[in-house]
Amino acid sequence: MEGGPDGFLAAEPDLPALARELGIADRLVDQLARGAAVWTGSRFEPLAEGSAAALLGIEVRGEDLGAGFRSFAGGMAVVVEALVARLGPAMRAAAGVSAISPSARGYRLTLPGGSAVDADGVILALPVFAAARLLAALGLSPARALGEVVYQPSVTVSLAYRSDQLGKPLEGTGFVAAAAAPGAVRACTYASAKYPGRAPAGHMLLRAFLAPSDGEPGALAHAELAPLLRITGAPLWTRAFHWPHGLPRYEAHHAARVAQVRERLARLAPIAIAGAGCDGAGVSACVRSGREAARLILRRMGGRAD
Template sequence: MSSRVRIAIVGGGISGLTAAYRLRHALGPDAHIDLVEASGRVGGVLHTTTVGERAVDVGAEAFIVRRPEALELVTELGLADRIVSPTPRRPAVWSGERLHPLPTPALMGIPAGPAVVDGLVDPDDLDRMTGEPERPLRWEAGGDIAVGQLVAERFGPSVVARSLDPMLGGVYSSLAGDIGVREALPALAARLDAGAPSLTAAVGDLITAGAGVSGPVFGALVGGYAVLLDALRTAAGVEPEILTPVTELAPSTEGWSLGFGAGRDPRSYDGVVLAVPAWRAGDLLHQCAPELSAPLRAVRRASSVVVSIALAPGTVLPEHSGVLVGTGEGLRAKAFTFSSQKWAHLAGPDLSGADRPVSVRASFGRFGAPVPDESTEPGVADRLRREALEDLDEVCRATGVAPVSSRVVDVYVQRWDDGLPVYAPGHLAAMSQVLAARPSRLALAGSSYAGVGVPACIGRAGRAAAELLDDLA
């Protein structure tokens, strides 16, 4: 292919960097690849910063290793020796002012049977679960409803609030009632499509099918996601242009033209990858492809906040990897991760032999309940710090552990305004139609199209690069 090919990547998150890397590998060192990012840094919702004199991730902290995309990319970049697995500690669920074991076996919070959630959910719902296999199941093959609606109808609302919501809320920043079955659990939808006689049977079949899979589910990187982002940038041979928002996208004789606002000349490219949220892509396509713009702009968005806390070395926490909070259970935080207990590399002494601070992260906000910003509520960051520590103290007291708020050495608050798309019922079908109708030499990547997790974003970015290469060929 001609060495004069010019490509633009709009968006410097994991999707944009992966697309740039794949395109560089295919097109060679002479191809001209621009990567432009509207914010002041690359990484998108992946962000590694220093809290308590240690590098911690204040966005996503882990990836699923049973999906191949992230694991293969990390290995390809020579970073396999940095992958670590969680410790054996398990998370707990906060309900009724105390901690309960995380229901297991379960499918993303949908319990395999009533015994799994005995003591956690209401007695009426235990009875409802017991009789569920005998009740007729109404499911339209190929259709989609909210996973919360399905589980509430079959197992009862307390199962949703105390098992399903806590699990899905951490992944999607949304409650189960806002997330589609087909979006969150495509394998479950497929079982129901195939005629599973009950939800109990479908969930049991899937749990049994996965029982033979060994090894950890999640992995993280020593040094945080910054290690992966830096390696991608180097391997892609790009120097990201930060603080460079794209204001206009239009077809040109060569392919596409990007505008950058008053005082800056437009640039023409042979191909463009829009690695930005769906609604931002919709804004850019509003004039040139209104039929694609409308469904992209209609995607709703969820916001959240992470409060990263460093506690004095030796601080004792409840003996779990974290706490998932049931819906309506009184705490302001929706979850805690006891990072130093979840990841062994964050515990113990540093290279000099000095004891490390104990790392905890608290999460706030979700779709429909965003955290106000400073313009709406001055001092909101201080309030979140206080509430995170008050809630953490309450969890500690409930488990017989001394309160920890007096042992804080550092706190960092990270906002993720409009950080994730909402995977509502029908979302994947709508995005599939958009991808099928994309204009030539314009590809779409990001968390809006095929899943919000890091492996899904890496996979979609690779497919976007391949689609663009096919168009150019």
């Protein structure tokens, strides 16, 4: 069961490279099913490969789609778990930073409650509206423009059923609802058909993507999916994930704004920005962004950046 992205483009090498470094490359899995459909409001129609991403407003290069997607046995969370294990006690969980100020060493990070941590260098891997607030306090007025990036809210619901509860054979990886189709469900992934190990034998796991709506998301998703997939009975369980700030949407001049902020950061003690709000919302883009930020900080601190 995923609360965020369920995989990554197989044509992109960033996640496999990271997996090898973390010792989890043996947990990579390939996509089982291919293809998707569109729900017109009255029937399912097949979609050309790549059209589902376009309907959802996701930019993917055509040459990258041919290789399909990959994920990890046990879900994408295994990457985070491996990173946490690698960092060990150096990682401080649930320790927010309320302010950043210059110091003789580099920066002083003020934590809630008044304590502080001194750092030689800083990487702000944050939503850009949060990074903008911290950077504005350092006198970087261009950073305020990053706070204008709009994040689209995301609501997903995972629903578990016995296989015999579904009267419609599940073909492909799922479906996308046409813009004119009624209802809150805008897409649905057949999670247990898309990747191995997502549900026990004799069971199915679905993942619905909902437009912001009133009511309980799990009940709403089941009510709309039941007639489409000929589902009988109630789900065994449901789990909803609500991200008020989901995918960032960029304006045409976004890259220039990010470059301007980075040019100003280069004049300060080692500090960098990284993440989906800067360099692209895909998981692979986030890995690339984080690596480049780390290399930059290491170079500026006189260390090896390989």
